[in-house]
Amino acid sequence: MRISRQLAAGMMVVVAFFSANYSEAQQFASSSERRLFDAANRERGAQGLPALHWDEALANSARRHAREMAERHSISHQFPGELSLPARVTKAGLHFSAVAENVAEAPSASEVHRLWMNSTPHRANILDKDMDSIGIGVAERDGQLFAVEDFCRAR
DSSP: OOOOHHHHHHHHHHHHHHHHHHHHHTTOSSHHHHHHHHHHHHHHHHTTOOOOEEOHHHHHHHHHHHHHHHHHTSOOSOOTTSOOHHHHHHHTTOOEEEEEEEEEEESSHHHHHHHHHTSHHHHHHHTOTTOOEEEEEEEEETTEEEEEEEEEEEO
16 A cells, blocks of 8 residues: 555654653543643633643652642641652752642542632632643542642743
8 A cells, every 4th residue: 555745744743643642641640630730721821821841750749748638638738747848849859940839629620620710829829920830649538639739930
């Protein structure tokens, strides 16, 4: 079977597109993380802001904190004996000039995002023009999601 160069080039573009999307999808530990990432970037796009880049080290830091919240069945930016947000992010190996965090507990990712967008400081974090990276962690306990969005301006 003979394939034209244009058709072959088009097929390569389609394969590259699906391969890129497949590898990107692999970085999310849960569908809730993916939904929150997409929702944050949708909100930013609606405001004419650039999309946030996924940072796996930042996500791992957020996941550890989300697990801590789920274990304690409580939300907090810092528990007694736990490192502060800047120290957690630094320990994860990131170099940053700014850092921020959203935390929430709700039964679904869409409800977590709704809570954040209806809270002035959380909404400000999502729409902060100075932030360029995000990592998200979600842990489930007793039908509730404990979610963490960590943002930074990478150096």
